[in-house]
Each structure stands twice: as structure tokens, then as C-alpha cells.
Amino acid sequence: MDRSTTVLIFEAPLGSGxxxxxxxxxxxxxxxxxxLTVSAEELADDTMRQHFCAVDCGVVVGTVSLRPLDETTLHLKQMAVAEQKRDARVGSQLVTHAEHWGASAGFRLMVAHARVGAEGFYLKQGYAQEGDAFFEQTIPHVRVTKRLA
Ligand SMILES: CC(C)(COP(=O)(O)OP(=O)(O)OC[C@H]1O[C@@H](n2cnc3c(N)ncnc32)[C@H](O)[C@@H]1OP(=O)(O)O)[C@@H](O)C(=O)NCCC(=O)NCCS
Structure with a gap:
């Protein structure tokens, strides 16, 4: 059964609802x-990020954020989709939106630290896995990258 849900994707400026x-x-x-809880470091990091959210029927059901690492590279982070909207292409729509935003702003490479177990999601979006697993937020992650068109 096709569970795809078309969501609206908005920028979520710091401090907004x-x-x-x-x-x-x-x-x-x-x-x-x-x-864990969202740490003070993460909240400080948020001030340097572009935040996006996916909205379905007025409810935020997904989110992702981007931080420039240098003039050509963006770090995609904080990728989360509400449990009841999983496997409905909400995550894919957020990643595609983030990639278009990055490409149109002149960035050439997207980098993410994928949780081991979620790396398959990024591979499906055309990302390549690089290197060995490492620990972040107490759990193993792998680096994944994708060239932006
Ligand atoms: C990982 C996550 C963001 C995926 O979002 P989603 O909206 O459910 O994913 P989509 O429906 O867009 O899936 C797109 C494709 O990726 C696949 N996919 C999704 N999650 C996957 C996973 N964990 N492992 C492997 N493949 C996965 C889907 O099966 C689908 O494949 P298809 O194109 O062959 O049909 C979501 O499951 C989530 O929020 N998980 C908990 C938090 C998390 O792990 N975040 C990532 C941190 S790095």
C-alpha cells in the first residue's frame, strides 16, 4: 500500500512557533x-542553522536542519519524522528540499552523520557511506555524503 503523504515544507526561523x-x-x-534532552550546546548550534519542518494538516510531522561547514559544504542534521508519519516519504521530501535549498545557495556537498540503522534511508536518497562508525549522542553513527547538483 502506498502511504506517501505530500507535506508542506517551511523554513522554521529560530524563535518561531x-x-x-x-x-x-x-x-x-x-x-x-x-x-537525553536537547542540550545547551545543541541550542547554541541551532543559532547557526537553517531549520525546516514538514507540516501535514497544520501539524509539524518532520524536521531537519542545515549548517554550513565551509563555503561549499553543508551539514544536514536533526532529521526526525513523527512515528505515525514514517514510511510516507516525509523524510525524503525534507532531504530533497534541504538539498535544493543548499544547491540554490551555491553549496556543492551535503554531509550527514547517520545513525547506524538509519543509514539505509540516506543511501536510498543517493548518499554514499564513508569510513568507519563512530559514537555521537551515545550511539554509533556513520558519515554519509552526497554531491549537490
Ligand atoms: C530515518 C527517518 C528520518 C526516515 O524518514 P521516513 O519519512 O520514514 O522515510 P521515507 O518514507 O522518506 O523513506 C524513504 C526510503 O528510505 C527507506 N528507509 C526509511 N527509513 C529507513 C531505515 N531506517 N533504514 C533503511 N531504509 C529506510 C524507506 O523504506 C524508503 O525506501 P524506498 O524508496 O525503497 O521506498 C525516520 O524513520 C526517523 O525519523 N527515524 C527516527 C530518527 C532517526 O533515526 N533519524 C535519523 C538520524 S541520522
Whole structure:
């Protein structure tokens, strides 16, 4: 059965209601299951990031954010989709949107640290895995990259 849901994707400027909803989703999906909370360091890092959220029927159901590492490279981070909207292409739409945003801003490479277990999602989006696993936020990750058109 095709579960695809077409979502609206918006920028979520720091301090906006959309940003607050996206932060809540990140906390729920990415930190609580690890026994963590969004740290002060992450909130500081957020001030240097471009945040996007996926909205379905007025509800934030996905989020991702981008930080320039240098003039050509963007770091994609904080990728999370609400449990009830998984496998409905919400994550793919967010990544595609982030890549278009990056390419149109002149960036050439997207980098992400994929949780081991979620790397298959990035490989499906055309990312390549590089190097060995490393620990971040207490769990193993692998670096994945993709050239932006
Ligand atoms: C990983 C995550 C963002 C994927 O979002 P999603 O909206 O469910 O993914 P999509 O529906 O867009 O999936 C696109 C494709 O990736 C595949 N995919 C999704 N999650 C996958 C996973 N964990 N491993 C392997 N493949 C995966 C889907 O099966 C689909 O494949 P297809 O093109 O052959 O049909 C989501 O499951 C999530 O939020 N997980 C918990 C948090 C997390 O791990 N975030 C990533 C941190 S690096």
C-alpha cells in the first residue's frame, strides 16, 4: 500500500512557533529514547542553522536542519519524522528540499552523520557511506555524503 503523504515544507526561523514545534519533535524522537534532552550546546548550534519542518494538516510531522561547514559544504542534521508519519516519504521530501535549498545557495556537498540503522534511508536518497562508525549522542553513527547538483 502506498502511504506517501505530500507535506508542506517551511523554513522554521529560530524563535518561531514552527521552530518550537520542530524542537519538541526532535526532543521526542531523537533525544528522549536515548535518555537525553536537547542540550545547551545543541541550542547554541541551532543559532547557526537553517531549520525546516514538514507540516501535514497544520501539524509539524518532520524536521531537519542545515549548517554550513565551509563555503561549499553543508551539514544536514536533526532529521526526525513523527512515528505515525514514517514510511510516507516525509523524510525524503525534507532531504530533497534541504538539498535544493543548499544547491540554490551555491553549496556543492551535503554531509550527514547517520545513525547506524538509519543509514539505509540516506543511501536510498543517493548518499554514499564513508569510513568507519563512530559514537555521537551515545550511539554509533556513520558519515554519509552526497554531491549537490
Ligand atoms: C530515518 C527517518 C528520518 C526516515 O524518514 P521516513 O519519512 O520514514 O522515510 P521515507 O518514507 O522518506 O523513506 C524513504 C526510503 O528510505 C527507506 N528507509 C526509511 N527509513 C529507513 C531505515 N531506517 N533504514 C533503511 N531504509 C529506510 C524507506 O523504506 C524508503 O525506501 P524506498 O524508496 O525503497 O521506498 C525516520 O524513520 C526517523 O525519523 N527515524 C527516527 C530518527 C532517526 O533515526 N533519524 C535519523 C538520524 S541520522
Amino acid at each position: 514552527l521552530y518550537r514545534d520542530a524542537l519538541r519533535l526532535r526532543e521526542h524522537i531523537l533525544r528522549r529514547p536515548l535518555g
